[in-house]
Amino acid sequence: MSKKITVSKAIGEALHEEMVRDEKVFIMGEDMAVMGNVFAITKGFLEEFGPLRVIDTPISEEGFCGMAVGAAMRGLRPVVELMYNDFATVAADPILNQAAKMRYMTGGQCNIPMVLRCPMGSGRRNAGQHSQSLENFFCHFPGLKVIAPCTAKDAKGLMKAAIRDDDPVVSMEHKLLYAKKEEIPEEEYIIPLGVADIKREGKDLTIISWSRSVNFSLEAAETLAKEGIDVEVLDLRTLVPLDWEAIKASVSKTHNVIIVCEEVKRGSYAGEISAQIAEELFDELDAPVERVCGLNIVSPFSPPLEDKNFPHPEDIVAAVKRVLNK
Amino acid sequence: MANKNEYSKEMLLGFYRTMCRIRSFEEHAAECFTKGMLAGNIHLSIGQEAAEAGAFAAIQPQDYFTSTHRGHGHVIARGGDPKLAMAELFGKKTGYCKGKGGSMHIADMAKMNHLGANGIVGAGQCISAGSALASKIMGDDSVTVGCFGDGSTNEGTFHESLNMAATWKLPMVWFIENNCYGVSTEIHRVTNTPDLATRAAAYDVPFAVVDGTDPVAVYEVMLEAMEHARSGKGPYVVEAKVYRYQGHYCGDPAVYRPAEYMENALANDGIEKLGKKLMEMGVEQAELDQIKAEAQAEMDEAVQFSVDSDYPDPATVLDDMYANDNERCVAR
Numbered sequence: 001m002s003k004k005i006t007v008s009k010a011i012g013e014a015l016h017e018e019m020v021r022d023e024k025v026f027i028m029g030e031d032m033a034v035m036g037n038v039f040a041i042t043k044g045f046l047e048e049f050g051p052l053r054v055i056d057t058p059i060s061e062e063g064f065c066g067m068a069v070g071a072a073m074r075g076l077r078p079v080v081e082l083m084y085n086d087f088a089t090v091a092a093d094p095i096l097n098q099a100a101k102m103r104y105m106t107g108g109q110c111n112i113p114m115v116l117r118c119p120m121g122s123g124r125r126n127a128g129q130h131s132q133s134l135e136n137f138f139c140h141f142p143g144l145k146v147i148a149p150c151t152a153k154d155a156k157g158l159m160k161a162a163i164r165d166d167d168p169v170v171s172m173e174h175k176l177l178y179a180k181k182e183e184i185p186e187e188e189y190i191i192p193l194g195v196a197d198i199k200r201e202g203k204d205l206t207i208i209s210w211s212r213s214v215n216f217s218l219e220a221a222e223t224l225a226k227e228g229i230d231v232e233v234l235d236l237r238t239l240v241p242l243d244w245e246a247i248k249a250s251v252s253k254t255h256n257v258i259i260v261c262e263e264v265k266r267g268s269y270a271g272e273i274s275a276q277i278a279e280e281l282f283d284e285l286d287a288p289v290e291r292v293c294g295l296n297i298v299s300p301f302s303p304p305l306e307d308k309n310f311p312h313p314e315d316i317v318a319a320v321k322r323v324l325n326k
Numbered sequence: 327m328a329n330k331n332e333y334s335k336e337m338l339l340g341f342y343r344t345m346c347r348i349r350s351f352e353e354h355a356a357e358c359f360t361k362g363m364l365a366g367n368i369h370l371s372i373g374q375e376a377a378e379a380g381a382f383a384a385i386q387p388q389d390y391f392t393s394t395h396r397g398h399g400h401v402i403a404r405g406g407d408p409k410l411a412m413a414e415l416f417g418k419k420t421g422y423c424k425g426k427g428g429s430m431h432i433a434d435m436a437k438m439n440h441l442g443a444n445g446i447v448g449a450g451q452c453i454s455a456g457s458a459l460a461s462k463i464m465g466d467d468s469v470t471v472g473c474f475g476d477g478s479t480n481e482g483t484f485h486e487s488l489n490m491a492a493t494w495k496l497p498m499v500w501f502i503e504n505n506c507y508g509v510s511t512e513i514h515r516v517t518n519t520p521d522l523a524t525r526a527a528a529y530d531v532p533f534a535v536v537d538g539t540d541p542v543a544v545y546e547v548m549l550e551a552m553e554h555a556r557s558g559k560g561p562y563v564v565e566a567k568v569y570r571y572q573g574h575y576c577g578d579p580a581v582y583r584p585a586e587y588m589e590n591a592l593a594n595d596g597i598e599k600l601g602k603k604l605m606e607m608g609v610e611q612a613e614l615d616q617i618k619a620e621a622q623a624e625m626d627e628a629v630q631f632s633v634d635s636d637y638p639d640p641a642t643v644l645d646d647m648y649a650n651d652n653e654r655c656v657a658r
Contacts, residue, residue, distance in 0.1 A: 026463060052463050058493075063452050063486025070456020070470075074390070076463060093483075099448050099455065105431040106426035106442060108646035142647055142656065143482060157591050166649035194651060241654040 001186035008178035010152035011117075012041040013078060017188065019049055025163055027080030028055035028064055029117075038083065039119070039178045040299045061087050065116070066094035067142065077163060084130045085118035085172065086163065088137065092254060098169040111166040115159070121174035121212055122262050122299060122310040123251035131299035131306070133211075133262040136269045138170045139239050141165060145193060146170035146239040150214035152182035155201040157191030172239075174212040174262075176203045196246035202232035205256035205320055208247060208273060210236045213260045220316035231320060239269060244276075251277060255286040256264050258319045265293035289325030292319045333542060335607050342539040342604060344379035345597050345615050348399040350621040351408050354629050355398065355415055355429075359576045363633070364415050367575045368429045371399030374503050375565035376596030379473070380544030381501050390439040390457045390473040392450035396503075397572075398442035400473050404438050404613040407639065412628040418635035422426045425638045426646060439468075447508075448481030450474065451500075458498035458561070469497045469555045477508035479522045485529075488561065494527040495560035499551045500526075504536060505570035510582040523565035523629035531561050538566030539596040562581050569594070 005013070015272050019025045026049075027033075027042060031057040036043030046054045057064040082088055088095060090306060096256060099112045118138075122131045139144045143174035149155040155173070162169035200221050201212055207217040214235045221231040234250050236243060251257055259270040274289040292311045298304050347560035352370040359368055371378065374396070382403035385391065393400040401411045406422075412423025415429050421433045432440035441457055444450045450579060454472030461468050478484055491498045504522055506513050519525065526533035532554060535548045544566050551562035567592035601614050648655045 058486075058489060060486035060490065062483060063455070063533070065457055065489055066449065066452020067456030067487065068489065070392075070441065070453035071460040072456075072461070073453065074457050074460035074464075076460050079655065093446055095451055096450055098444075098449055102442065103426040103649065104646050105423060106433040106435070107422070107426045109433055109435045111442075111647075111649045145648070145655065150545075169654075194654060204642060241651055241658055244658060 002182050002183045003186050004183050004276065005152060006042050006181050007152045007155050008039045008185055010156035011159050011173065012043070014163070015042065015157045016045070018163040019045070019053065024075065025077045025079060025255055026053040026055065027079045027081070028068065029057060030057055030083050032056060032081055035165070037081065041146070048213070050272060052199055061091040062094060065091040066098060068114050069094050069098045069112060072112045073102065073110045079111045079115045079163060081117040081306060083119065085120035085134050086129050086132050088118065088134060094153055096141045099166055100141045103167070104143065104283055112168045113166045115162045115169050115171055117171045117173060119173050119175045122174060122294065123176045125301060125303060125306060126299070127301035128236070128298040133172070133294065135172060135239055135261065135263055136267055136272070139269045139272070142181050143168065144240065145169045146172065147237065148210040149195065149234055149237050150177065150211055152180065153184040154191055154197070154235070156184055157189050158193065158237060160190045161193050164190075169193070172211060177212055188274070194241035194243055196243035197233045197235045198232060200231065200233040200255065202230040204230045204254060205258065205324060206232045206234055206250040206254045207258055207260055207316065208234050208236060208321070210239065210259040213262060214229055216313045217260050219313040220320065223313065223317050225321055229320065229324065229326065241272070247277065248275070248281060251281050252284050255284055256323050257285070258290045258316070258323055259290055260292045260311050260316055262294050264296055265291055266296045287323045287325070290319050290323050292316055331546070334371065335526055335604065335609060338542070338600065338607070339609070339617070341376070341379045341383065342597070342600050343621070344403055345375035345541065345600065346621040347408070347624065348375040348378060348402045349400055349421070349597060349629070350618070350625045351402055351412070355412065356417070356572070356576050358629060365417055366428055366569070367417060368574050369396040370572045371396055373569035373571035373591055374399055374464035374505065374538065376541040377503050377538035378566050379545050380541035381564070381566070382464040383547055384543050384548035385471055387551075388439070388466070388468045390468055391440055391473060392441045392454045393432070393473045394442040394447070394475055394478070395443065395445055396475060397432060397473070398429070401432055401438070401440065403582040404440065406434060406438050406440070408597065408625060408628040408655055409631040412625075413632040413635050416635070417636040417637065420631070420635040441492070442478055444582050445577065447475070448478040448483040450479060451481070451483040451487045453492045454498055455496060457489060458496035459494065459499050462494065467553055467556060469499060471499045471501050473501050473503070475512045476502060476504040476506060479525065481515060482568060488529050488531060488563070491561040492531045495558060497555040497558070498561045499548070499555050500561065500563040501548070502565045503568045504565050505568045506587075507574070507583070509574040521565060525568045531563055533563040533565070535565045535567070538568035539594045539599060541596065541600065552650045614656075
């Protein structure tokens, strides 16, 4: 059995199910309780779980992210939301220096089983400080795991896995996916971290992507199919740990790769993946790997400007043709 | 300052013993550092022993605490094992953190409820407040004590976590050891109030300022603070005025300090003052000397244990990063 719900509702279901299942799970962040989150993800939670498990915080990102680390060290499982992933810079220390490092620095004495939910991404005309995709920022720091689902089904299954995981997990959630309605299973399920998913099989080229860019990649693949180009779309779903076996298998099949995401191109995680493919799968490649990313600029506000700052299906089509020399 | 209550000779001897053990640990660490036996840097608590001995005497076994880069004294005062602490300074696998943390990251979740020293000034404030939040959520009766230096009260984390702890009535006590120096910068050159604890008033949090060279005075104030926090009334801020005999780190000549600082410090040395008081109560010099000798012997043993211990096997360098799926997470 399946049902059709929005991505935001799917994430809300994951949170709800895990809070019912495990009383150690609690939620904190700005506007999570009385308002039920700006995207209505936790609507009704305060009434059901009470103010000790659904906490409205002041606008103190460093403070409450750090408190989540302390609570996690005590064995609780906080799910914290940063209203925008851009605010991670305000809370950089507790995320990058504390949550990520505490286990190693203490010789494995403690786990930090927290989830940091980070709405992210371009396209909502939110300008320079509310539109970034900071995957590389989180992926750089050993100690964090990072998920970036695209579909409602993946978002729910991965969120449940993230909450049950004993390590800090950053959940990159594209804001423009929240309202998308999609089929998900009626029954309970979990999608393990670190398992990529082939969203479209193909033989000519592999598009490696995640989050909203997967949808654009699938659109591009349909366009290309009409021209006889058969593209595989590999949705990583999890960025750390990286499902290298899935990448290797697909690249070894198609021998051509592009990597599509919304990050600033310079220093992107796309670049990291490209480097790994070049290092380890060079002999499989028929052409250089191309990255299709955001520009090396600040996210612009004005719509025609912002639209230049993330890959669209036509950009992906053009990149595929460049790589295939067609 | 007169103490509120009279205390037994045994109790004061207990403080004296803890203070001597902290100083001896630090003197041993300094000697090892100077001889090149330790890598990195260490920050010593010499001059802060009285405050630490007094404060930790008021902390119950079920309570939690966080510490700072200057945190060896907290470990000793809490009843930690000097051998494991010293071995961590040596980077040996027998250390509290298997040599992975070093001096600035000693932690002991299992026995001390020690949530970790921290290399980032102010970071422990949020972690302490989070631990206090956990106590409130779980409904246990533990209090979390955040040990901090004067410098961290100028971090945003102090104000953010104090505000939240106050608003949510979290069981937390701020224990500030004010030695007046953030590395080279005298606190009043960068802070507008004579005392730091008075900032608690801005959050409607009770506070106390106490002579940190008198363990009994600190103990009494901390008892009140702990009781306040444990009874559900919210946090409490205690500021103990202490001296940092060494520079910021071991080997820092501290040329930036006026000579009067150390003159005052030595004139108010906590161990000397308490020793004098104990002798007035009838304790013989020989008994005090014996306590010091025992501390020396204990720390000699801690150093020997550390010297004799093995370094971690380089093959374990990737271990402990992740609780689940470690191998894959560190592979790429």
